[in-house]
Amino acid sequence: GLFRPITLWPFPIDAFREVAERARHLVVVEASEGQLEDEMRLALSYAGVHAPPISHVRRQGGVLPSQAEVVQQVLALTHEREGVL
Numbered sequence: 001g002l003f004r005p006i007t008l009w010p011f012p013i014d015a016f017r018e019v020a021e022r023a024r025h026l027v028v029v030e031a032s033e034g035q036l037e038d039e040m041r042l043a044l045s046y047a048g049v050h051a052p053p054i055s056h057v058r059r060q061g062g063v064l065p066s067q068a069e070v071v072q073q074v075l076a077l078t079h080e081r082e083g084v085l
Contacts, residue, residue, distance in 0.1 A: 008036065011043035020049050025077055028056040031064050 003019045005012050020026065028037040037056055044051045057065045057073050 011039045013043040013047045017049055023052045025052050026054045027073055029065050029070055031059050
């Protein structure tokens with residue numbers, strides 16, 4: 001699934017809760033040093049939602065993560081879960 005928040009403050013935990021509770025793993029894609037991931041973890045914690053494992057794809061300095069990087073991360077997680085090396 002995909003969750004793309006329009007605003008980050010306050011973090012839209014009510015909408016995100018559904019995604020987080022169903023997900024086996026979350027991948028946070030952001031063009032920053034992890035601020036979105038930090039806000040997400042904090043909101044989940046305050047809401048009492050047990051977060052699944054979280055990975056990230058990040059780039060700094062005005063560079064956006066590429067589609068290939070995101071696909072590579074998701075495939076790596078899928079193979080890891082299925083025991084494929």
